[in-house]
Amino acid sequence: MLIVMFSFQEALIMEFGEDMYSKIKTNLSRVQIYERRDLQEKALTCIPVSELTRKAQLTMINYASSATLAKDKRDPGFRDFLLMELLHWFKQSFFSWVDTLECSHCGGSTTNTGAGEPTADEIAKGASRVELHGCRKCGTHERFPRFNHPAKLIETRRGRCGEWANCFTFFARSMAFDARYVLDWTDHVWTEVYSDSQQRWLHCDPCEALCDAPLVYEAGWGKKLSYILAFSKDEVQDVTWRYTSNFEAVRARRTAYSEMELIQLMLSLTRQCQESYTQKRREELLLRRVLELAEFLTPRKATESELHGRLSGALAWRQQRGELGSWVPFAYKPINSNCRNIIFKYSSAVDKYSISEDGKEASQISGWAKGAFSIEKMFRKVEQDWKMSYLARQEGAHEGSLSWRLEIPPGRTVEKLDLTCVGTTYENGSVNWSVSTDEENIPIKGYALTSLCSSPAARSPQHPQLLAPPPALNTHVSRLTLSTTCNARPHIE
Structure with missing residues (x-):
């Protein structure tokens, strides 16, 4: 035998x-x-x-x-x-x-500096290889054994x-x-x-x-x-x-x-x-x-x-592995650096963005994802029976988020920001909006972020719905409008 x-x-x-x-x-x-x-x-x-x-x-x-x-x-x-x-x-x-470990000595960040030899105890617990992470501040090296035994993973709870x-x-x-x-x-x-x-x-x-x-x-x-x-x-x-x-x-x-x-x-x-x-x-x-x-x-x-790219892991790591997919973050930069009013519209019915500068259309973008700056666990749902479409969190996700970014030319500030959006929630679902900036003070170079949440009992992806027009509405009605008014560029003699 x-x-x-x-x-x-x-x-x-x-x-x-x-x-x-x-x-x-x-x-x-x-x-x-x-x-x-x-x-x-x-x-x-x-x-x-x-x-x-x-x-x-x-x-x-x-x-x-x-x-x-x-x-x-x-x-x-x-x-x-x-x-x-x-x-x-x-x-x-x-x-x-x-991604990398925190330094156990000073609490600083570390970088992967290469491989180390696993100890006999680490090998016994399924770690055939060990990563070494060096602290940028104090030089301490942290060991990251890649354990494979489930009994050990219950203890470490990471990887x-x-x-x-x-x-x-x-x-x-x-x-x-x-x-x-x-x-x-x-x-x-x-x-x-x-x-x-x-x-x-x-x-x-x-x-x-x-x-x-x-x-x-x-x-x-x-x-x-x-x-x-x-x-x-x-x-x-x-x-x-x-x-x-x-x-x-x-x-x-x-x-x-x-x-x-x-x-x-x-x-x-x-x-x-x-x-x-x-x-x-x-x-x-x-x-x-x-x-x-x-x-x-x-x-x-x-x-x-x-159709979305990988979400787990650091952005640089995902880029290195080529797992971001075809989607790339989008930030709108005004074509005319002197324009004062920028209107950013999205229609869920036709799945298209329209961007205008000072009343003139400057750009169109087809596809909700292609005009977004960040996306997490969101998708566009089309309900043919009800003749409606909307953005919602993915099925099974507790929360989804979506953001849009507008980059204001240097030297300009935002005088006024108007945001109009139609959303629908059911039961314990919620749609939360926030406006944030890269810096806490003006000049603002910000983006608007929406977060769609649910309670454990409201797990259907249709709870809540963002940009969901009632069935009777014309299909070309824009459901999101973001209007930004900037100050006039100072005239320099």
Whole structure:
């Protein structure tokens, strides 16, 4: 038996190379740790299960009273709402993102200065590599071991996407969700959870607090995907096709391994995972796998909520990784530096901005996102039945925000600022506005920020709505008007 197993592993390494085989072996070992009952019990002491259950019940009641389900979709069940609550709690209250560490000696900021050698204790807790972060003030070096063991991550409660996905998948398993750890060959990881009520796998990204938005990486972040594998105690599955709408482009990039040999490898490893299962359980998993493969036959079209770039991590880090997507922050600079009145209008009905200077149209911008300075968890919703459109926070998000920026020419000050916006709120939703500046005093170079919030019981993305015209209004009515009046430029002899 030992000789056969050794030969099989040697053959796999020869066919796929160290890279593919080592990744698969490492991740299969990782997900087996999630099944340890002693660790799951420890995880459950960290999770406010009763509170999440109560919130999920309220959200489900609210959803049932307000949502209109698409004809081709199944209703989400209670466990789906509980999953959403777990996802938001994990993002907002439990885990934290690490760009660089704070200096433990003086509290100053640090920069990544390179790699260090992991200690024996760090290796035992799953840290195969260590980052060194040097303090700019006092020169102290902080160690950032990249731990992989869930028991250690419960203690540290911090990291980047690897630690986030690892710990969240473990928490999902601890709450008896059927969860998989998903590895993307273009350097990202996340979670998938099977929905019994919807009979399909749901994409969950704890770093972004995103659920069921699988095309966000390709359509929003701009990733050039190739191989994406999912790992669980039951199986290894190639789930690449869930995450792309451009099958031909992805196929062209899948040249590193033979497709047939990859399929044979996954089936072989899946059989090993299920060796001790009953025949009935194996048949259940096989049927689920067949239905999943059928789902991959038809490419999906990205929804608007999947078109935004990455939000987690420092801006420079996201830019370096090329994960900001096609969206770039927009700031309007007057064409005529001597103009006194600038009017910035947006119509949600036609999804277009119109900008005028001293009564003359100076610019038009199509697309709500292209005229925004910052966007977080927002999308444009079009309701054909009600003949209306509006900007709202993404489904499942507790809060969304959107800002617009106007850059005033040097030497000019703002004498008057008028803002008119039509928004609608329901139940406990709210729309909060603020005007801020780069500096506390004049000259103002500011932007207007709107933040859309909700209570836990008002989780529908339609609560609240920004720029939502009543159905009877003309479709060309502008729903946002920002008018800025500047002082006259001083005349210099």
